[in-house]
Amino acid sequence: MDAPIPRPYSGPADLRRMQDLVSRVWSHAAHWHIGDLAWQRSQHAGREAEWRTALWEDGGAVAAWAWMFGGEELFLVVDPARPELADAALAWSARTADDPARMTVTVLDREAHLIAALDRAGLVRAPDPVHAVYMRRGLADLPEVEVPEGFRVRAVRGVHEAAARAQVHQAAWRPSRVTADSFREVMAAWPYRADLDLVAEAPDGSFAASCLIWFDERTGVGELEPVGTDPRWRRRGLARAVCLAALHALRGAGGTEAVVYPVVGIERAAAAAPLYTSLGFTPYARSLTYTPRPDSGRGGDDR
Numbered sequence: 001m002d003a004p005i006p007r008p009y010s011g012p013a014d015l016r017r018m019q020d021l022v023s024r025v026w027s028h029a030a031h032w033h034i035g036d037l038a039w040q041r042s043q044h045a046g047r048e049a050e051w052r053t054a055l056w057e058d059g060g061a062v063a064a065w066a067w068m069f070g071g072e073e074l075f076l077v078v079d080p081a082r083p084e085l086a087d088a089a090l091a092w093s094a095r096t097a098d099d100p101a102r103m104t105v106t107v108l109d110r111e112a113h114l115i116a117a118l119d120r121a122g123l124v125r126a127p128d129p130v131h132a133v134y135m136r137r138g139l140a141d142l143p144e145v146e147v148p149e150g151f152r153v154r155a156v157r158g159v160h161e162a163a164a165r166a167q168v169h170q171a172a173w174r175p176s177r178v179t180a181d182s183f184r185e186v187m188a189a190w191p192y193r194a195d196l197d198l199v200a201e202a203p204d205g206s207f208a209a210s211c212l213i214w215f216d217e218r219t220g221v222g223e224l225e226p227v228g229t230d231p232r233w234r235r236r237g238l239a240r241a242v243c244l245a246a247l248h249a250l251r252g253a254g255g256t257e258a259v260v261y262p263v264v265g266i267e268r269a270a271a272a273a274p275l276y277t278s279l280g281f282t283p284y285a286r287s288l289t290y291t292p293r294p295d296s297g298r299g300g301d302d303r
């Protein structure tokens, strides 16, 4: 059989098709949630020129996609029922990377069909002290929200709050490339819902902490991405309060489970995993990084 031919990304309708695949194949063995695509492609709006994205289609639906971020960092989602498309995506990445020998591929440790393809293409696991831990929590037994005195926890009211919303994100994640404009893009992305975007308002009216949940109605699973507290207001229980309020809102919207992926190994996110553990999340998977074998001189199988 001929190798399946990909086509390039051609605009926002394709993003939705890529999300449809992510939702259709979502499980606890999946690296991507629809919220990841919405957040990661919208928060850096304007950087599209740095990205290369290819889609493999089958009967009008996307069956696989590959996204080369920044020329060397590959992400891919492949329908586990079509494992041969993982080979095609890795071959595409070897043709597409700026320098295939320096390419990295990030997958989840439970993505057996992708790991098998990485093995076939001759890529090997790289040391990855920085990686994501995948955590989950059911919503049946949520504690009540306790809001620290003087603060108010509420949902974002609409796009007119994009600048204030971006500001609390920037404070928590400094240095951050998120701007008021890119946050407007986030708010316009499917499936953003302001009622699942919770903030803690400080006594002066500014936002002190925030938690955004992306809800996939098809799976019942909401993803927390991102969460942050302005450094001036940390260790007062504000992240706990906004996250719990967001989890209650998720349950109210029909959600049954929440997932979150704290990154371990970087100083500025060191508090993330302890926060989610304290909220009752438990780990179920982790990300892995693959690279071409040091002596291979290139990445993947360049068929």
Ligand SMILES: CC(C)(COP(=O)(O)OP(=O)(O)OC[C@H]1O[C@@H](n2cnc3c(N)ncnc32)[C@H](O)[C@@H]1OP(=O)(O)O)[C@@H](O)C(=O)NCCC(=O)NCCS
Residues within 6 Å of the ligand: 172, 173, 209, 226, 227, 228, 229, 230, 233, 234, 235, 236, 237, 238, 239, 240, 241, 260, 261, 262, 263, 268, 269, 270, 271, 272, 274, 275, 276, 278
């Ligand atoms: C992680 C973060 C959101 C926590 O915000 P916060 O408002 O200070 O957290 P809270 O005060 O609500 O803490 C709730 C619990 O989380 C845990 N926790 C929070 N910060 C912690 C830290 N620095 N070290 C260890 N545990 C911590 C504790 O169990 C804490 O309860 P306790 O204070 O009663 O011990 C904040 O540190 C932050 O914005 N970090 C940078 C961005 C980030 O990592 N976001 C999460 C990414 S997925």
